[in-house]
Amino acid sequence: MNSWINLNALWKIVVVGLLTGAGLPALFAIGLRLLTPPAPPTPAGQAAAQRPTVGPIAYALAGLCFAVVLAAIGWGISVIVNHS
Amino acid sequence: MTGNDAVLALVVVTALGFDFTNGFHDTGNAMATSIVTGALPPRVAVGVSAVLNLAGAFLSTAVAATIASGLVNSHDVTLTVVFAGLTGSILWNLATWFLGIPSSSSHALIGGVVGATMAAAGSSAVKWQGLVSKVIVPAALSPFIAGAIATVGTYLVYRLTRDVSERTRGHGFRIGQVGSASMVSLAHGTNDAQKTMGVITLALIANGTLHTGAKSPTWVIASCAVAIALGTYIGGWRVIRALGKGLVEIEPPQGMASESASAAVILSSTDFGYSLSTTHVATGSILGAGVGKKDGEVRWHIARRMVVAWLLTLPAAALVGALAYWAAHGIGGTGGVVVIFVVLVLASVAFFLASRHPAVTPENVNAAWTGSVHPAPDSQEVAS
Numbered sequence: 001m002n003s004w005i006n007l008n009a010l011w012k013i014v015v016v017g018l019l020t021g022a023g024l025p026a027l028f029a030i031g032l033r034l035l036t037p038p039a040p041p042t043p044a045g046q047a048a049a050q051r052p053t054v055g056p057i058a059y060a061l062a063g064l065c066f067a068v069v070l071a072a073i074g075w076g077i078s079v080i081v082n083h084s
Numbered sequence: 085m086t087g088n089d090a091v092l093a094l095v096v097v098t099a100l101g102f103d104f105t106n107g108f109h110d111t112g113n114a115m116a117t118s119i120v121t122g123a124l125p126p127r128v129a130v131g132v133s134a135v136l137n138l139a140g141a142f143l144s145t146a147v148a149a150t151i152a153s154g155l156v157n158s159h160d161v162t163l164t165v166v167f168a169g170l171t172g173s174i175l176w177n178l179a180t181w182f183l184g185i186p187s188s189s190s191h192a193l194i195g196g197v198v199g200a201t202m203a204a205a206g207s208s209a210v211k212w213q214g215l216v217s218k219v220i221v222p223a224a225l226s227p228f229i230a231g232a233i234a235t236v237g238t239y240l241v242y243r244l245t246r247d248v249s250e251r252t253r254g255h256g257f258r259i260g261q262v263g264s265a266s267m268v269s270l271a272h273g274t275n276d277a278q279k280t281m282g283v284i285t286l287a288l289i290a291n292g293t294l295h296t297g298a299k300s301p302t303w304v305i306a307s308c309a310v311a312i313a314l315g316t317y318i319g320g321w322r323v324i325r326a327l328g329k330g331l332v333e334i335e336p337p338q339g340m341a342s343e344s345a346s347a348a349v350i351l352s353s354t355d356f357g358y359s360l361s362t363t364h365v366a367t368g369s370i371l372g373a374g375v376g377k378k379d380g381e382v383r384w385h386i387a388r389r390m391v392v393a394w395l396l397t398l399p400a401a402a403l404v405g406a407l408a409y410w411a412a413h414g415i416g417g418t419g420g421v422v423v424i425f426v427v428l429v430l431a432s433v434a435f436f437l438a439s440r441h442p443a444v445t446p447e448n449v450n451a452a453w454t455g456s457v458h459p460a461p462d463s464q465e466v467a468s
Contacts, residue, residue, distance in 0.1 A: 006217070009356040013349065014229055021230075021348030022237035025260065025341045029244035032256040036248045069260075076267055076351050080143050080274050 024069050031065030034058040088291060091163045091421050095287045098170045098425065100311040103280040105177040106189040107137065107315020109323060110276065113186065113346070113366035114268035116328035117339035119449060123258035126319070126446035133269040134317035140273020141309030154214045156198060158286070160205035164412050166287045167421055168203070171428050172196030172405025176397060178435040184326035184457030185390055188361035191397040193279055194219055199402025203409040223394070226360045227368030230349045234369040237341035238376025245337065257336035264343035271350045272362050277312045281305055321444040322457050327367065329453045330386045332374030342373035364394065
């Protein structure tokens with residue numbers, strides 16, 4: 001860490017940014033995926049047979065995904081507020 | 085004394101004017117992607133963004149006044165310097181908005197103030213190391229970091245939802261988009277409204293109204309919050325269109341990924357003490373979202389145009405700021421400031437009038453991209 005560029009802060013921003021900026025949309029995508037039965041018209045065949053309908057476990061897991069996303073938003077707001 | 089108070093009043097009005105341009109110049113950073121995917125109707129989007137900017141401005145006032153203190157020697161800052169700096173930043177903001185280029189309002193402000201300070205007190209009054217480490221290095225890195233995060237996010241999101249039907253996916257991600265864009269708006273209100281608060285506070289200190297190290301008075305916080313919210317509500321439709329339609333054709337999953345990346349980078353770097361340009365981050369994220377999608381189309385020539393404008397922002401705003409200072413100082417006293425103020429108002433009116441022909445409005449902001457900021461004129465709206 002020198003006075004022209006703060007590498008210490010930089011890598012933290014990259015890591016936190018990746019976890020929240022890319023991780024949360026991915027989690028949201030997983031939640032959405034869990035709530036959606038595989039599209040019937042696509043004869044993809046590979047993973048489609050796994051889960052023909054949405055079961056209670058899928059619902060619970062999807063709920064967990066969305067809850068984590070919401071919690072992260074709460075964390076974001078608290079970052080703004082506590083920065084004072 | 086009355087002369088000084090008149091100058092102070094003009095400085096405050098000009099600063100609020102800058103805050104207003106900051107609002108509409110940056111609406112697109114948060115809302116462009118939500119508007120083009122239809123997640124929110126255009127007017128609702130700018131309304132939501134305005135309310136969140138207003139709220140954000142009140143949430144935290146920690147970095148107010150840091151904008152100038154770390155970059156220029158504050159004892160070289162006079163009211164005329166602040167005024168000339170603001171003139172430079174407003175004119176550059178209006179010019180880039182007119183061209184539909186999302187350039188950084190923060191850089192325009194910093195450039196204007198630095199240029200005016202240099203004109204007043206020479207280049208030794210500028211803290212070059214602070215300028216490089218706090219402004220230039222973060223500005224150079226942030227679009228790449230945000231872009232990389234958005235690329236990863238977009239790739240993951242499409243990969244994970246590849247067997248979800250287009251309709252369900254679009255519906256789900258539009259909801260997610262609204263949430264992530266709202267976070268960007270809130271962060272923008274916090275970051276950018278504070279910069280104007282800092283400038284007004286600096287002017288009050290320079291005038292002796294406030295003692296050195298004072299906090300922003302409540303009326304300053306409130307008026308800055310209102311100015312940025314009003315500006316946001318007016319909506320910089322030209323910039324919104326350039327960002328949302330020109331750069332990349334955005335789909336809801338890309339929109340959510342890019343706004344999440346923007347929010348994550350802005351908030352985490354705020355937490356580590358960096359005040360980044362929302363514009364650079366948002367543009368980087370949108371580009372990243374275009375790269376991350378398998379057959380996504382990115383119009384690199386438009387991105388290149390934007391980057392050129394980013395590189396020009398600091399020196400150009402500095403030059404206008406310096407010219408404004410020399411002019412105001414040359415004429416001298418209150419009269420000089422009044423003359424520049426009148427020129428600034430006339431120039432702003434001219435930009436506004438020029439932007440009407442042809443205008444970019446909430447109604448045509450989503451029209452197909454035909455290579456220019458303003459949509460191809462329909463048969464009915466040739467000249468109004």
